[in-house]
Amino acid sequence: MTPTTILYIVLAISAVSYLFDQILDYLNLKAQRKDVPDEIASFYDKEKYIKSLDYHREQTRFSFLTSAFSFAISFSMLLFGGFGWIDALLRPYFGNEIFLALGFFGSIIIGSDILTLPFQWHATFGIEEKYGFNKTTVKTFIIDKLKGYLLGGLLGGTLLAILIFSINWIGPNFWIWFGLLAASFILFMNMFYTTLFLPLFNKLTPLGEGELKNAIEEFAKKVEFPLDNIFIMDGSKRSKKANAFFSGIGKKKKIVLFDTLIDNHTTEELVAVLAHEVGHFKKKHIVWSYVLSIIQIFFTLFVLSLMVFNQNLSIALGGQEQAIHLNLIAFMILFSPISSITGLFTSMYSRKNEFEADAYAKETFSGAALANALKKLSVDSLSNLYPHPVYVFFHYSHPPLLKRLEAINRQ
Numbered sequence: 001m002t003p004t005t006i007l008y009i010v011l012a013i014s015a016v017s018y019l020f021d022q023i024l025d026y027l028n029l030k031a032q033r034k035d036v037p038d039e040i041a042s043f044y045d046k047e048k049y050i051k052s053l054d055y056h057r058e059q060t061r062f063s064f065l066t067s068a069f070s071f072a073i074s075f076s077m078l079l080f081g082g083f084g085w086i087d088a089l090l091r092p093y094f095g096n097e098i099f100l101a102l103g104f105f106g107s108i109i110i111g112s113d114i115l116t117l118p119f120q121w122h123a124t125f126g127i128e129e130k131y132g133f134n135k136t137t138v139k140t141f142i143i144d145k146l147k148g149y150l151l152g153g154l155l156g157g158t159l160l161a162i163l164i165f166s167i168n169w170i171g172p173n174f175w176i177w178f179g180l181l182a183a184s185f186i187l188f189m190n191m192f193y194t195t196l197f198l199p200l201f202n203k204l205t206p207l208g209e210g211e212l213k214n215a216i217e218e219f220a221k222k223v224e225f226p227l228d229n230i231f232i233m234d235g236s237k238r239s240k241k242a243n244a245f246f247s248g249i250g251k252k253k254k255i256v257l258f259d260t261l262i263d264n265h266t267t268e269e270l271v272a273v274l275a276h277e278v279g280h281f282k283k284k285h286i287v288w289s290y291v292l293s294i295i296q297i298f299f300t301l302f303v304l305s306l307m308v309f310n311q312n313l314s315i316a317l318g319g320q321e322q323a324i325h326l327n328l329i330a331f332m333i334l335f336s337p338i339s340s341i342t343g344l345f346t347s348m349y350s351r352k353n354e355f356e357a358d359a360y361a362k363e364t365f366s367g368a369a370l371a372n373a374l375k376k377l378s379v380d381s382l383s384n385l386y387p388h389p390v391y392v393f394f395h396y397s398h399p400p401l402l403k404r405l406e407a408i409n410r411q
Helices: 003-030 046-079 082-093 097-115 117-130 138-170 174-200 211-222 259-264 267-282 285-307 311-316 324-364 367-380 389-395 401-410
Strands: 204-206 227-233 244-247 253-258
Touching (some): 003 311, 003 324, 003 389, 046 082, 046 097, 082 097, 082 311, 097 117, 097 138, 097 324, 117 138, 138 324, 174 204, 174 244, 174 253, 174 285, 211 227, 211 267, 253 259, 267 285, 267 324, 285 324, 311 324, 324 367, 324 389, 324 401
Parallel strands (some): 227 253
Antiparallel strands (some): 204 227, 244 253
């Protein structure tokens, strides 16, 4: 294909993707209902439910604005050769292709983040603050930004440098070796995320002796879950929203509870939430999700190997010569319809796993306690009780609350 044809395809994919996402958001907004379902009425008073509708309405309308801004910038960059212009601007300062690619993507990422900073600020200190969720201070916001740049530069920059080196040194078969590296990196992150990276942003404190720790350890022993440590994370440092997860691979597992989760739930409800997380482990969801992600990575890299040496991709983006970093931008857009399809199957698989983990928690501990915990989590986060089914199909990795409650009561 000629560079002009490639450019038209890239522009068409970008425009269709943007319009499709806006239609989904609009359908989801119009699906709102003012009636509170009976199964959650005792937890959700009318006033708070109306507040949740206002919250989602404001979030969606703000999303329309931010998406339109981002689309206008990216579409203009593609249409007028902005990416090629940045490449030409940086070339005199970088004699090495790896450093040129790092400078190119670094400029785009930082520039994009600066342009959208007012929107990020309003989302955190405007909308989230207005509805009582935000606990982030200006200092924390700035420090998180700086840490994010540093960590992203070290990890992302290293992986990008290795990718560029592999493409140039190995040639078309780079996808095999870089795929193995990517698989190892994901495994490393799964094993050491809680130990090495999470403490950079949050404080982890071992759970003290008492009723909750005893209940968790008793359940873990009952189901033969290899529990190593239980930590409390200062999630309230940034938001009032709650969560829980476990990390680690092998015999040593670490459970992490947000302090906001502990503050708002009974011991029985907390153990039920953890029983759900243990269900993912027992049902081998973690292992199979890892396997599926590796298959996706290898497939994506293989398709990239068929396109990354095509000079016309670089020219289509405004480049004067072949540049791997320009080809990567073009590839990400051209491949996005395929990644959207694979993402659909991943989301369907994830929703199935959530139902299975709920069933495990009911079987091994208490369905009633889990249902109460889910209801409280939904109320506390002002979650959408009536998302549009099409929106759920394309965007939800977890089933909506009412579907989960229905399954728990039916099981």
